[in-house]
C-alpha cells in the first residue's frame with residue numbers, strides 16, 4: 001500500500017511540478033508521487049540559468065502565426081495569473097517591458113504587416129519608431145546609421161519568470177492541500193513496466209505502482225516512451241542554447257525577427273530575473289548528442305532515444321544538410337569557440353546594440369540548456385513546439401520551447417487525461433480552476 005499511488009509523475013521540472021499542483025488543487029485524486037532524479041527540483045531546462053526566462057505570449061515571437069499565438073497567449077496567461085496571485089509573495093518573476101525589433105527596410109515592412117494581423121489579439125502592442133526607442137532603449141539607437149530603418153512592436157508587459165522557483169512554488173502549494181503527496185528527490189526512475197492495471201515505476205530501492213503515470217522528464221520522456229513501444233516514429237535532435245553576458249545595456253527584453261525554419265533561434269537581449277545588472281544575449285544554438293547539457297552520461301540516452309535506423313539517418317541527413325540549417329549551425333558553432341567566438345558573435349549583438357564591442361562580451365559558462373527538438377521520422381523533418389504522446393494509462397511530455405510558458409495549460413490537459421485513465425469516480429473541478437485562473 002505504501003508504494004501504491006493514484007498517479008505517479010516522473011520528472012520534477014516545471015512541467016511535472018505544474019501537473020502535481022493542478023492535480024492536487026483541482027481534482028479529487030488522493031495519492032500522488034513525484035519522482036525527480038536530482039536532489040533538488042528543476043535542475044535541468046527549468047533551472048533559471050538554463051532557459052531564457054521569457055513568458056512567451058506570441059506577441060513578440062514572430063515565428064508564431066495568429067492561431068498559434070492565440071493558443072500560447074491563453075496558456076501563458078495561466079502562468080501570469082499564478083505568479084501575480086497565488087505566488088505573488090514569492091520571488092517568481094520580474095516585469096520588464098518587451099519588444100520585437102525590426103532593422104532595415106525589409107524587416108520593417110514584415111513587422112508592419114505583422115502588426116496589422118496581430119493588433120486585435122494583442123491590443124496593448126504599440127508600434128514605436130526611432131524617436132521613442134531613443135527614450136525607451138537608448139542603446140538601440142546610439143551609434144546606429146541614421147539611414148537604417150527601425151521599427152519595434154512594444155509592450156510594457158514583459159514577464160521574466162524564474163521557472164525553477166516556480167517549480168518549487170507549485171510543490172509547496174500542492175503540499176498544503178489535504179492530499180497524500182510524496183516527492184522523491186534524488187531518485188532516478190530506472191524503468192517503467194506495464195502491468196495488468198497501470199504501471200510499475202522502478203527506482204533503485206523501491207517500486208512504485210499507479211494506475212495512471214505521467215512522464216514529464218524533458219528529453220528523457222521520449223526515451224521512456226520508446227522503451228514502452230510508443231513514439232517509434234519520432235527521433236530527437238537536441239539543440240543546445242548558450243548565452244553571452246554584457247554589462248547592462250537594455251532596460252527590458254528585446255527580441256528580433258525569427259527566421260523561417262529556425263524556431264527561437266534569432267538573437268534576443270534580456271535582463272536576468274535575478275537582477276538587471278547584466279544583459280544576456282543569445283541563444284547560440286548548436287546540435288549536440290546529449291539529452292542534458294551538463295550531463296555527459298546522457299550521450300548514451302541520446303543514442304537510445306535517437307534510435308539510428310534508416311529513417312532516422314535519412315531525417316538527420318535531410319535536416320543537417322538543409323542549406324539554411326547547415327549554414328546556421330556552422331555559424332553558431334563558431335560563436336561558441338573559446339577566445340575568438342565573441343569576435344564573430346558581436347556582429348549579431350550589434351543588430352540590437354550597434355556600439356557593442358567584443359571585449360564587453362563574456363561567454364556565460366555553465367549557463368544554457370538543451371532543447372529536445374522532436375524529429376518526425378515519417379516527414380523526415382523537425383516537429384515544432386512541444387510534443388505529447390498518449391499510451392495505455394500513461395502519457396509523455398517532450399518540451400522544447402515554449403514548454404515552460406505553457407506548463408499550466410499542459411498540466412490542465414494532462415490532468416484531465418489522467419483522470420480519464422483513472423475512471424469515472426475522478427473529476428476535474430472546472431469551476432474552481434476557472435475562478436482561480438480567469
Ligand SMILES: Cc1cc2nc3c(=O)[nH]c(=O)nc-3n(C[C@H](O)[C@H](O)[C@H](O)COP(=O)(O)OP(=O)(O)OC[C@H]3O[C@@H](n4cnc5c(N)ncnc54)[C@H](O)[C@@H]3O)c2cc1C
Pocket residue numbers: 010011012013014015016035036037038041042043044045046047050051052053054055056163187188189190216217218219220240241242283368369370371397398399400401402403404405406
Ligand atoms: C536555451 C533555452 C531557452 C529557453 N527559453 C525558454 C523561454 O524563455 N520560455 C519558455 O517558456 N521556455 C523556454 N525554454 C524551454 C523550457 O526551458 C522547457 O520547455 C521547460 O523547462 C521544460 O520543463 P520540463 O519540466 O518539461 O523539463 P525539464 O525542466 O528538463 O525537467 C525534466 C525533469 O525530469 C527529470 N528526469 C529525467 N529523467 C529522469 C529519471 N529517469 N528519473 C527521474 N527524473 C528524471 C530531470 O532531472 C528534470 O528535472 C528554453 C529552453 C532552452 C534550452
